[in-house]
Amino acid sequence: MVAVALHEGAHPRNVFTRRDLRGDTVLDCDVVVVGSGAGGAPVAAELAEAGFDVVVLEEGPYYTTRDFTANTSAMIRQMYRGGGATMALGSPPLLFQEGRAVGGSTVINGGMSWRTPDEILARWRREAGLDTSPESLDPYFTRVEKRIHVAPMDESAIGNDNWLLKKGADAKGWKIVGNLRNQVHCVGSNRCAFGCPTGAKQSALVSYLPRALHFGARVYADVKVERVAFHGKRATGVIGRSAGGHHVVVRAKLVVAACGAIHTPALLARSGVRSRSGQLGKNLSLHPNVKVVAIFDEAVTSWKGAHQAFQVREFAEQGLGCFAAVNMPPSILAMSFPQRGAQLGELMAQYDKMVLAGLLCEDSTSGSVRTIHGVPQAFYQLAPKDLAQMQRGLVLLSELLFAAGAKRVLLPFHRARELHDADDARRVLAEPIPAKEWEVVTVHMMGTARMGRDRSRSVVDEHGFVHDADRLMVADASLFPTPIGVNPMETIMALATRAAGHVIDNARRFLS
């Protein structure tokens, strides 16, 4: 079985890598999908099952579960774009992470699987004229949840850090929910962000892509697509280059761009696509998130147990999407500390007593992606309102951690600041913290090819078809008209599934 082969490290039929592309290559197919993550993989699987000839191109390499080891920095170098050193320019610069491997960012995400909140869908109906009622999307969410096995965590896999988060939330009387994740008996190796080494996380690599391959799709890894080819306004395929330097040309009846909210607008811009709306590359939202480190008296051993088993949702409707416990290996944690030398050593000696907790902010502003000499660069300036919101979130999160028994809380600022009790949190965080002091990161990039019915205000229609082109479709988080306040993977997959259905229903129009 293909699925087993992916887990066990065999090289499945129909997966081609740089070793297989030994010269210039020309391929013919019905549909070429650029990108193999949360958007590309479902489209590929659905269309392949419907009988279409599908080729998936992925810039990153192909790994199997067996390749995911305990070597954190090697995993980052191999699977993160730019070795994890990608950032949106602004003050402060905002680090963001993207997967660059077969399976895309689903291979390195935390596996949180949430439907789009009803109020966001209502906003999309209201502001973008989209048919996004919960009822109309329900069949697609249900299908996605079955395919990637969305389920609550087994209680035995929940680690001490998450129980402490729950203890704090319960003490405060705040709403806390068990996380839904795409996993089959996650056993808490807590390595989600570096490729699940047990195969429990049902990333696209071990779910949708094996399905696509089973139904005849072909996956080409190590191929960077340079541009979409056009005949007039009609997309006719893509032109790219393999990691070995060979040209790869794919001729197709339909082109699907699913490279994520940073690279999809760049691919379209490089290909000469101009949106009359002026919105291509605009409207970038990022769900900025910040983290604190709480130190307890007793050993917590946070690295044993599932990543983000709970989410505190008490303040979700106030723009603070969730609070969660998110363990990181010591090397990543040490990177974020302002301390150095002996001070760093003293702090890190308490690693086993630390709980890393983060909060996600639903941003009220937006940035942009500009394509400079063919390369995308993100720009994003945190809004004062969002900084104030995050500062409020830090007070609340610190209160929760102290309620759980924390003795110290370290704040996410470049100059070391630490708190010793909840009053301290309220006092220290009462004063505005200058933007440049913040250390903010994200993994949720959205909105740079927003969908909508009105061509003058959007880049693509509600199925992802580019308004100002023919047979060119977008299937990733670029589509989102607004940030969604929850982890975006399931929304991307559901919209991609719906779009695949639209293509199947209109096959004569798109694929003849």
Next chain:
Amino acid sequence: MNAGSRAVLRSLVPVICPPDAVPYGEAIVEHVGLSLAATPVLVQRGFVAGLAAYDLGALPRYLRRARALTGERAERYYASWEHGVTPLHVQFARGVKQLMNLACYEQPEMMAAVGYRVGPWIEEVRAKRLRVFADDIAKQERQIIAPDPLRPRAKQEVA
């Protein structure tokens, strides 16, 4: 990374990393090189240029390059960048520190020293999962490739 960059980084190990990491200085520098090689070309060039500027910047004050500074003088010089004259100094000092701290705590001895023994843990839970949940795992693998068309009778009907 060139030899000059490596020499500067080597001299920074006692300044940035905890004292018990100093014996692993060469491995830390090696690791910084690997991390840097994975970053965008512009970042690599900027970093190498920054190291050269850092190295030469010590000359006016100490009459020797940064790579030759030790002890208190190395500490003071790095601190002058850390709290620097320009945002560029601050950003560079921060970047170096982040890369070196990452490299430092990727050393097996340093991970063990803070109690992080994730390799054996992964092996333990992986084996447990396969042993305890084999039936459910197989069921999901069957589900992944079981026919379940999105549209009924959605066969390719176009030429």
